[in-house]
Amino acid sequence: MTTVALDTGVGPLLRSWREQRRISQLELALRADSSARHISFVETGRSRPSEDMILRLAEHLDIPVRERNALLVVAGYAPRYAQTALDDPAFGALREGMERLLHAYDPYPALVVDGRYNVVAANRGITMLLEGVAGHLLAPPLNAMRLTLHPEGLAPRIRNLREWRADLLAQMERQIALARSAELRELYEEVSGYPAPGGSDRADDAGPAGDGDGNGNGNGNGAIERSGPALPLPFALPLHIEHGGRVLSFVASIATFNTPMDVTVAELAIETFLPADRATADHLRSLTS
Known part of the structure; x- marks a missing residue:
């Protein structure tokens, strides 16, 4: 199944998910034990999020696991979730x-x-x-x-x-x-x-x-x-x-x-x-x- 384009930065992608969920930067920061300033820096590309931060934000934004893999790849990390054939x-x-x-x-x-x-x-x-x-x-x-x-x-x-x-x-x-x-x-x-x-x-x-x-x-x-x-x-x-x-x-x-x-x-x-x-x-x- 096709997912997001990989030539889009992880920051704009996270911002798009946050806006789709109608959550403010402050609210997301409180949920993810971060700061609104750091969330802003991540979304604008001024700060590169860690693998753990991406997964935490994805969890609180309720992003599907397939899309979490895509976010990790865009950020330069390996996918976290396997995709196993059902007949395996x-x-x-x-x-x-x-x-x-x-x-x-x-x-x-x-x-x-x-x-x-x-x-x-x-x-x-x-x-x-x-x-x-x-x-x-x-x-x-x-x-x-x-x-x-x-x-x-x-x-x-x-x-x-x-x-x-x-x-x-x-x-x-x-x-x-x-x-x-x-x-x-x-x-x-x-x-x-x-x-x-x-x-x-x-x-x-x-x-x-x-x-x-x-x-x-x-x-x-x-x-x-x-x-x-x-x-x-x-x-x-x-x-x-x-x-x-x-x-x-x-x-x-x-x-x-x-x-x-x-x-x-x-x-x-x-x-x-x-x-x-x-x-x-x-x-x-x-x-x-």
């Missing part, structure tokens, strides 16, 4: 642990993505939702954003696509601001260019798909039985998605590793989809019973 034998316990977690979450959907939203592991619940997705989107590497937003992916079956799409794109924008990655920016430009849904989201339409009678009884030709709430949940944005003649409802959560010491691990995210209602949970359990 050293990560055997990590892979096994993630696989156990995903398996334990079945039949509810769960997956692991890397820093570019490529799927590195998934359970049967995810496989179930991917039924009907175009084959070219399932060719490695599977990308979660493409799978979700592409018109030949999950998008046509997402009943509240307008809201869900806006949330995913906002998530990507925050990630781009944090990681400053050219690859993420390219992916964002691609998926944000997919056809956007128009009009009202269908999540509020209780009528069955196909017959347009609006009675919501779920017994017409091509009918879609509702198993999720028509109204948004009070605590999170749900995902309403059609599957097997039903509308399933999920609430997504994302977990990352605490205090990662490897770039690969730092960029992994485990995303799980919790049923938002009893009918969705019962339906998923019935598929695996």
Whole structure:
């Protein structure tokens, strides 16, 4: 994944991160046990920061470990954090642990993505939702954003696509601001260019798909039985998605590793989809019973 240009001085880069975090030189100095004068000298290039100072400032600015490596290289130091391939034998316990977690979450959907939203592991619940997705989107590497937003992916079956799409794109924008990655920016430009849904989201339409009678009884030709709430949940944005003649409802959560010491691990995210209602949970359990 591309990171910051290495021909930029470490001082201006640190200043850019500080300004992005909206922290004053004085506040950063207090956090890092330094002085505002020294922070100013570092940012203007009048003082060369030590390796320890760069890492301390990066810690208090919450800079991703990949970017911390870039700062160290720009300043003339060796990278501190390794970048180990996920299939490396050293990560055997990590892979096994993630696989156990995903398996334990079945039949509810769960997956692991890397820093570019490529799927590195998934359970049967995810496989179930991917039924009907175009084959070219399932060719490695599977990308979660493409799978979700592409018109030949999950998008046509997402009943509240307008809201869900806006949330995913906002998530990507925050990630781009944090990681400053050219690859993420390219992916964002691609998926944000997919056809956007128009009009009202269908999540509020209780009528069955196909017959347009609006009675919501779920017994017409091509009918879609509702198993999720028509109204948004009070605590999170749900995902309403059609599957097997039903509308399933999920609430997504994302977990990352605490205090990662490897770039690969730092960029992994485990995303799980919790049923938002009893009918969705019962339906998923019935598929695996």
